[in-house]
Amino acid sequence: MLKGVTRLVSRVHKLDPGHFLRLGTQAPQSLAAHLDNQVSFESPRAISCTSENDPAKHEEKHEGQHYNLPLQDMKTIFPHGLPPRYAMQMKTFNEACLMVRKPALELLHYLKNTNFAHPAVRYVLYGEKGTGKTLSLCHIIHFCAKQDWLILHIPDAHLWVKDCRDLLQSSYNKQRFDQPLEASVWLKNFKTTNERFLNQIKIQEKYVWNKRESIEKGSSLGEVVEQGITRVRNATDAVGIVLKELKRQSSLGIFHLLVAVDGVNALWGRTTLKREDKSPIAAEELALIHNLRKMVKNDWNGGAIVMTLSQTGSLFKPRKAYLPQELLGKEGFDALDPFIPILVGNYNPKEFESCIQYYLENSWLQHEKAHTEEGKKELLFLSNGNPGQLERLCAYL
Amino acid sequence: MAAASLPAWRRLQPGARTLRAFSTAASPTTLPGNPRPSTTERTSRFDRPPRRKALPPRTEKMAVDQDWPSVYPVAAPFKPSAVPLPVRMGYPVKMGVPMAKEGNLELLKIPNFLHLTPVAIKKHCEALKDFCTEWPAALDSDEKCEKHFPIEIDTADYVSAGPSIRNPKARVVTLRKTEDWEKNKTEADMEEYIWTNSSSEKNILETLLQIKAAEKNLEVTKEELLGTKEIEDYKKCVVSLKNEGDSENTLSQYKDSVKRLLNLT
Numbered sequence: 001m002l003k004g005v006t007r008l009v010s011r012v013h014k015l016d017p018g019h020f021l022r023l024g025t026q027a028p029q030s031l032a033a034h035l036d037n038q039v040s041f042e043s044p045r046a047i048s049c050t051s052e053n054d055p056a057k058h059e060e061k062h063e064g065q066h067y068n069l070p071l072q073d074m075k076t077i078f079p080h081g082l083p084p085r086y087a088m089q090m091k092t093f094n095e096a097c098l099m100v101r102k103p104a105l106e107l108l109h110y111l112k113n114t115n116f117a118h119p120a121v122r123y124v125l126y127g128e129k130g131t132g133k134t135l136s137l138c139h140i141i142h143f144c145a146k147q148d149w150l151i152l153h154i155p156d157a158h159l160w161v162k163d164c165r166d167l168l169q170s171s172y173n174k175q176r177f178d179q180p181l182e183a184s185v186w187l188k189n190f191k192t193t194n195e196r197f198l199n200q201i202k203i204q205e206k207y208v209w210n211k212r213e214s215i216e217k218g219s220s221l222g223e224v225v226e227q228g229i230t231r232v233r234n235a236t237d238a239v240g241i242v243l244k245e246l247k248r249q250s251s252l253g254i255f256h257l258l259v260a261v262d263g264v265n266a267l268w269g270r271t272t273l274k275r276e277d278k279s280p281i282a283a284e285e286l287a288l289i290h291n292l293r294k295m296v297k298n299d300w301n302g303g304a305i306v307m308t309l310s311q312t313g314s315l316f317k318p319r320k321a322y323l324p325q326e327l328l329g330k331e332g333f334d335a336l337d338p339f340i341p342i343l344v345g346n347y348n349p350k351e352f353e354s355c356i357q358y359y360l361e362n363s364w365l366q367h368e369k370a371h372t373e374e375g376k377k378e379l380l381f382l383s384n385g386n387p388g389q390l391e392r393l394c395a396y397l
Numbered sequence: 398m399a400a401a402s403l404p405a406w407r408r409l410q411p412g413a414r415t416l417r418a419f420s421t422a423a424s425p426t427t428l429p430g431n432p433r434p435s436t437t438e439r440t441s442r443f444d445r446p447p448r449r450k451a452l453p454p455r456t457e458k459m460a461v462d463q464d465w466p467s468v469y470p471v472a473a474p475f476k477p478s479a480v481p482l483p484v485r486m487g488y489p490v491k492m493g494v495p496m497a498k499e500g501n502l503e504l505l506k507i508p509n510f511l512h513l514t515p516v517a518i519k520k521h522c523e524a525l526k527d528f529c530t531e532w533p534a535a536l537d538s539d540e541k542c543e544k545h546f547p548i549e550i551d552t553a554d555y556v557s558a559g560p561s562i563r564n565p566k567a568r569v570v571t572l573r574k575t576e577d578w579e580k581n582k583t584e585a586d587m588e589e590y591i592w593t594n595s596s597s598e599k600n601i602l603e604t605l606l607q608i609k610a611a612e613k614n615l616e617v618t619k620e621e622l623l624g625t626k627e628i629e630d631y632k633k634c635v636v637s638l639k640n641e642g643d644s645e646n647t648l649s650q651y652k653d654s655v656k657r658l659l660n661l662t
Binding site: 110113115117118119121298299301323324325326333334335337338339340341342343 | 595596597600601603604607608611612631635638639642643644645648651652655656658659660661
């Protein structure tokens with residue numbers, strides 16, 4: 001009964017002393033497009049949400065608070081790359097709220113002060129399972145998208161080293177293997193994200209696909225991407241061309257490039273792919289991986305490289321491994337060195353409280369004890385402040 | 398009266414050696430001049446030939462400046478009658494003193510070096526000199542020795558007080574020698590991480606050179622870069638990360654040093 005009263009109260013935008021109201025999103029949930037422009041006229045006492053929706057303006061005082069990402073933007077910026085459970089939550093609540101946390105704030109600070117003449121700096125987000133590395137990466141990507149950077153987002157590099165069905169021998173280099181399916185899927189998503197850049201960037205070299213087809217110097221990057229999507233056989237080579245051109249041209253200063261790789265430890269790990277004679281394929285024999293490795297090297301300037309380490313999809317790594325050297329291995333560490341490691345940890349008490357408030361406000365926690373102090377303490381104990389674990393626990397309540 | 402019966406029993410067996418006299422106390426005497434009875438008959442105590450008197454110990458005949466190596470020429474157990482020192486060993490009873498050397502099992506049990514006095518060792522060396530040749534005059538420095546004789550074996554000896562003369566650490570012998578194939582030792586074989594000529598060094602130098610090039614500061618050379626304090630710091634952090642593994646501490650140090658190097662706030 002109390003829940004019905006809350007909903008009624010929230011509809012009329014009155015301040016209810018018993019429950020904190022959320023700012024800015026009290027309109028009927030279908031009008032998601034207007035969320036950005038809505039002026040917040042609720043009380044600023046809410047501790048779980050902030051009205052500051054521009055990541056560029058996020059500061060320490062916003063730490064622990066959720067900010068809203070407009071759903072339209074989510075479709076463009078994140079056609080791939082959201083963690084699956086978060087995507088489900090987004091669908092359920094019909095809105096996307098991300099918590100502003102310290103690691104992301106730190107990274108934002110560095111990115112704001114990037115010197116684009118210097119070689120690209122590499123940042124590595126690491127932490128235990130479920131602490132929020134991927135979502136922090138999404139926060140950064142949102143910021144860069146708002147700042148009009150070109151986003152090169154590889155949602156999960158582990159997907160490229162396991163369970164690939166068709167492996168073709170690469171036409172460009174006989175020793176390497178192509179992955180047409182993965183490459184074409186990625187090209188589609190890349191196109192969705194960076195539509196506006198594709199016509200502006202012109203390639204600076206002539207590429208020959210085969211005897212009959214080639215692409216001339218000066219044509220736009222969009223054509224390369226189209227070629228890759230339509231001709232799936234050439235998709236991997238198209239990806240290679242895109243990466244090469246972007247790297248070359250970002251140094252010219254026309255655009256800023258953000259390379260965001262999730263699960264970068266896949267690049268230097270083992271694969272589960274085998275040739276026809278059942279001999280295993282090493283990671284560098286895959287053309288996609290080879291090109292991506294070149295991309296995360298810091299021999300270009302005009303942007304930044306943000307990566308996360310992930311044990312979740314990784315192959316042949318123990319479940320408790322989360323430290324950089326464990327997951328990257330010697331080869332990976334040497335390739336990424338020097339980088340800035342940023343630890344993403346569990347929720348601190350303020351963030352935990354904010355998360356619980358957010359769930360309560362969205363009526364996600366239905367258990368009667370959920371909003372009591374003991375209930376919160378129990379949840380804190382059970383999840384140990386781990387965001388992923390907390391989310392899974394609350395799903396049952 | 399076990400002491401008296403023992404010698405009598407011994408005498409019954411022909412050819413048996415007499416027991417060494419452990420005490421200077423005189424044993425009961427028999428009548429002198431008794432002929433040896435035949436072995437088949439039981440003899441009475443008075444028919445037995447007299448037992449030899451225990452001789453005074455050798456120590457009483459020793460001069461102060463005697464030739465000790467001839468008393469103990471080889472390793473031998475402790476003979477209280479042959480060692481003229483008033484040694485006492487053992488745990489004393491209440492209001493007592495440690496036991497004297499006569500009949501003292503403790504002194505027998507422990508190893509002794511009575512055969513290795515400095516005098517004895519000098520004599521050994523003198524004797525061995527006849528079998529030695531001269532040190533070659535050409536090998537007058539360590540480097541020459543190492544060059545011609547590259548194999549070195551290190552042994553260690555340990556001296557300590559304790560119940561045992563053995564020390565397991567003394568069994569460790571080190572062989573030092575560099576073979577040609579050891580030069581092919583790759584980075585994967587290295588026991589610990591060495592920063593010079595590693596890929597980490599290359600990476601950081603390249604990065605810094607690019608930064609300098611971007612700032613139009615081309616006069617800086619590699620050696621100068623290597624000498625700066627930030628690079629030293631970075632080197633230490635990387636070495637500790639590689640050798641000790643990841644931990645919050647090492648990672649945060651590494652992070653700070655990279656931030657300083659790349660001039661990030």
